[in-house]
Amino acid sequence: MQTNDPSITWVEEPRLGLAGKMYLPLIVQGLTTTARHLVSKKVTVSFPEERPQIGNPLIYRGVHRLNKDEQGRVKCVACFLCATACPAHCIDIIGIESPWPDREKYPESFTIDELRCIFCGMCEEACPVDAIELTSLFDLTGRSREEMIFDKEKLLSVYDQTKDAEPTQTAQLAAEAPALPPSSGGAS
Amino acid sequence: MGTVLVNGVEVEVADDERLNGIQAAARAGVDIPRYCWHPGLSVVASCRMCLVETGTRNAETGAISMMPKLVPACQTPAKAGTVFVTESDAVKKARAMVEEDLLIDHPIDCPICDKAGECYLQDYHFEHGQKERRADIRPFTSRRRDLGPTVTLFVDRCVMCSRCVRFGREVAGTSELLVINRGSDEEIDVLPGFPLENKLSGNVVDLCPVGALGDKDFLYQQRVWFMKRHRQVCTHCATGCSIWTEENQDHVYRVRPRENPHVNQWWMCDIGRYGFHYVHDAARLVGAERRDGNSYKPIEWTEATAELGPKFDEQAKRGRLAAVLSPFLTVEEAFLLARWIRARDVDAMLAVGPVPVEGDDERFKSGFTIRAERCPNRKGIEAIVRHPRGELATWEDVLVEADAGRLAGVWITGGYPKPWVDEAAAGKLADVPLVVVQDLFGSPLWEIATYRLPGTAFAEREGSYVNANHRLQSVDWAVRPPAGARVEGSVYWQLLGMPGLYKSRRVLDDLAATIAYFAPAAEIVPETGVQLDAAAAQVSAAPLLASGS
Numbered sequence: 001m002q003t004n005d006p007s008i009t010w011v012e013e014p015r016l017g018l019a020g021k022m023y024l025p026l027i028v029q030g031l032t033t034t035a036r037h038l039v040s041k042k043v044t045v046s047f048p049e050e051r052p053q054i055g056n057p058l059i060y061r062g063v064h065r066l067n068k069d070e071q072g073r074v075k076c077v078a079c080f081l082c083a084t085a086c087p088a089h090c091i092d093i094i095g096i097e098s099p100w101p102d103r104e105k106y107p108e109s110f111t112i113d114e115l116r117c118i119f120c121g122m123c124e125e126a127c128p129v130d131a132i133e134l135t136s137l138f139d140l141t142g143r144s145r146e147e148m149i150f151d152k153e154k155l156l157s158v159y160d161q162t163k164d165a166e167p168t169q170t171a172q173l174a175a176e177a178p179a180l181p182p183s184s185g186g187a188s
Numbered sequence: 189m190g191t192v193l194v195n196g197v198e199v200e201v202a203d204d205e206r207l208n209g210i211q212a213a214a215r216a217g218v219d220i221p222r223y224c225w226h227p228g229l230s231v232v233a234s235c236r237m238c239l240v241e242t243g244t245r246n247a248e249t250g251a252i253s254m255m256p257k258l259v260p261a262c263q264t265p266a267k268a269g270t271v272f273v274t275e276s277d278a279v280k281k282a283r284a285m286v287e288e289d290l291l292i293d294h295p296i297d298c299p300i301c302d303k304a305g306e307c308y309l310q311d312y313h314f315e316h317g318q319k320e321r322r323a324d325i326r327p328f329t330s331r332r333r334d335l336g337p338t339v340t341l342f343v344d345r346c347v348m349c350s351r352c353v354r355f356g357r358e359v360a361g362t363s364e365l366l367v368i369n370r371g372s373d374e375e376i377d378v379l380p381g382f383p384l385e386n387k388l389s390g391n392v393v394d395l396c397p398v399g400a401l402g403d404k405d406f407l408y409q410q411r412v413w414f415m416k417r418h419r420q421v422c423t424h425c426a427t428g429c430s431i432w433t434e435e436n437q438d439h440v441y442r443v444r445p446r447e448n449p450h451v452n453q454w455w456m457c458d459i460g461r462y463g464f465h466y467v468h469d470a471a472r473l474v475g476a477e478r479r480d481g482n483s484y485k486p487i488e489w490t491e492a493t494a495e496l497g498p499k500f501d502e503q504a505k506r507g508r509l510a511a512v513l514s515p516f517l518t519v520e521e522a523f524l525l526a527r528w529i530r531a532r533d534v535d536a537m538l539a540v541g542p543v544p545v546e547g548d549d550e551r552f553k554s555g556f557t558i559r560a561e562r563c564p565n566r567k568g569i570e571a572i573v574r575h576p577r578g579e580l581a582t583w584e585d586v587l588v589e590a591d592a593g594r595l596a597g598v599w600i601t602g603g604y605p606k607p608w609v610d611e612a613a614a615g616k617l618a619d620v621p622l623v624v625v626q627d628l629f630g631s632p633l634w635e636i637a638t639y640r641l642p643g644t645a646f647a648e649r650e651g652s653y654v655n656a657n658h659r660l661q662s663v664d665w666a667v668r669p670p671a672g673a674r675v676e677g678s679v680y681w682q683l684l685g686m687p688g689l690y691k692s693r694r695v696l697d698d699l700a701a702t703i704a705y706f707a708p709a710a711e712i713v714p715e716t717g718v719q720l721d722a723a724a725a726q727v728s729a730a731p732l733l734a735s736g737s
Contacts, residue, residue, distance in 0.1 A: 078300070079300050081299055084411065084413065095408045104297070104332075
């Protein structure tokens with residue numbers, strides 16, 4: 001692009017007075033911020049004695065859980081969409097034919113490598129049946145790498161642990177709009 | 189010659205080609221969507237997806253007169269002067285209507301449908317369908333029905349293209365599948381007591397444009413988009429069907445036919461399709477071993493390749509050497525081993541390994557043949573064994589020689605998916621002082637070997653096979669061999685002291701220059717293979733094997 005191009009607008013640097021040249025307005029501005037924080041409410045907490053408050057636990061992206069349906073079965077249908085969406089390749093599923101008549105397949109094994117996970121929430125976005133969700137549990141610790149590879153039972157137990165505080169998305173939707181048209185459930 | 193006009197693009201069509209609109213459009217680079225039409229089956233024009241506008245161009249005046257209604261492209265012959273318009277508003281509207289009609293009661297279970305990712309209904313819906321769903325029926329599950337030992341039917345996913353029914357009637361000739369009921373109640377089914385049970389049954393799953401027919405062997409094993417496919421050749425019979433071997437992370441999940449007009453057209457048999465599981469058998473041999481008295485000691489592969497040369501040289505002074513070339517080896521591997529053993533002993537005996545035969549050739553209605561000879565490369569190995577003297581020794585000849593104590597060292601290659609050698613044969617070789625065995629599974633022979641070298645299966649090899657009709661096809665490797673096993677070709681490559689990694693193409697160049705039979709493979713081997721000269725298989729005019737190796 002040429003410097004004489006008509007689409008270029010030339011802007012002049014603002015001329016500073018004596019105070020501006022001595023940085024006075026900026027010093028006052030900075031000190032005001034410092035002073036405001038001196039008197040405002042403190043946000044730092046002494047973890048782990050004190051637990052931080054999480055703004056909205058429903059949208060927080062912490063440890064995963066595998067949701068259960070009304071009958072206590074794993075909700076997952078082993079479609080692999082979470083594993084497909086996962087940018088960190090941390091989800092490993094083995095799907096087999098399900099023993100229940102209303103479902104075609106289910107995960108025989110479902111493992112998430114929590115150390116490899118980047119907690120982006122893509123798995124939750126991809127899931128067509130709201131089976132995988134991220135909870136507000138953030139203090140994830142373990143003594144070995146193996147311990148941090150969560151299997152199906154562990155992920156289901158996270159659901160039991162968090163289901164009361166954090167209802168599933170399906171439950172939230174049902175609470176908001178109780179008059180959702182029921183699905184016909186197929187010809188069978 | 190004639191000129192067909194597709195969306196204003198001129199396409200040349202020969203008079204004797206008998207192309208339809210879809211094929212003519214493909215030459216112009218236009219893909220006409222279709223469900224029911226398949227190049228290998230008869231035309232029924234029932235899905236109405238390939239509706240296009242058509243007309244004729246007057247050869248003299250150049251004036252184009254169009255037909256008032258849309259016609260199915262699959263049923264419209266492309267002759268000189270035929271005009272096709274495939275992207276007009278009327279055509280697009282017709283396609284959207286067909287898509288909507290098919291999706292009215294199609295279960296929306298794509299996430300759990302095995303076809304998702306390679307489903308025509310999905311692809312065409314994104315390309316040609318409507319954005320919104322007007323029907324308020326929302327089926328989420330499909331009824332399931334078993335059709336036979338290999339195939340299961342998801343009844344409600346079917347779009348009634350009848351490809352599977354026509355396949356049974358026209359290609360397999362067994363006609364198990366049929367359409368029952370009428371109108372919107374139409375379903376695919378089999379008659380009671382006559383399940384879908386023929387040796388080509390797996391093909392209907394490939395033919396199915398949607399997820400209605402499921403392969404029980406592959407069902408729920410893997411999502412299709414995770415798999416990478418590799419060009420290979422089926423090694424289960426001498427037909428040598430072109431196949432795609434589909435794998436993910438070094439595990440083969442399925443094998444599908446690859447179109448090859450010279451060998452298998454679009455089909456393959458169930459023996460090959462479901463026979464690949466031995467590749468991942470837990471009983472596969474791993475880890476090279478050397479005999480030490482009555483037991484075996486594990487050795488490093490580098491150690492083995494370093495000491496085998498001197499060992500065979502030593503034995504060559506005491507008597508004759510021999511190499512048994514299994515018909516499961518690629519021609520490149522057989523050539524390298526033959527060259528290596530002849531470099532140790534110019535007079536070394538070369539023999540073709542046992543050729544497994546089961547029953548008789550089975551010929552189907554379309555001409556597709558399953559050969560009784562259950563190995564991929566007998567013709568190729570024989571040509572190498574015949575070179576340069578023209579004599580053809582067999583496995584039995586080796587056993588006779590060994591039994592008579594005339595052999596000082598034998599190299600035996602196996603690679604058979606099924607047991608192939610019995611106690612009696614192994615007993616005859618027991619007194620040979622140096623026996624190297626390369627095989628997939630344990631056998632009586634494995635027990636008497638001096639060196640045990642675990643071999644590889646078809647999915648792990650690269651190279652070329654020559655089928656029963658003298659057609660040579662080259663393949664790529666699909667998966668890496670299990671830890672502790674090494675590809676035969678790379679072992680021989682190292683034994684011969686050749687630089688770098690094993691490259692089968694370089695060996696094939698050598699082979700084509702050495703043995704007249706393989707001369708047509710000298711340049712590039714196309715994906716569909718090259719035809720070798722059957723007459724050249726009998727004679728070998730080239731000079732003796734190149735020295736210096």
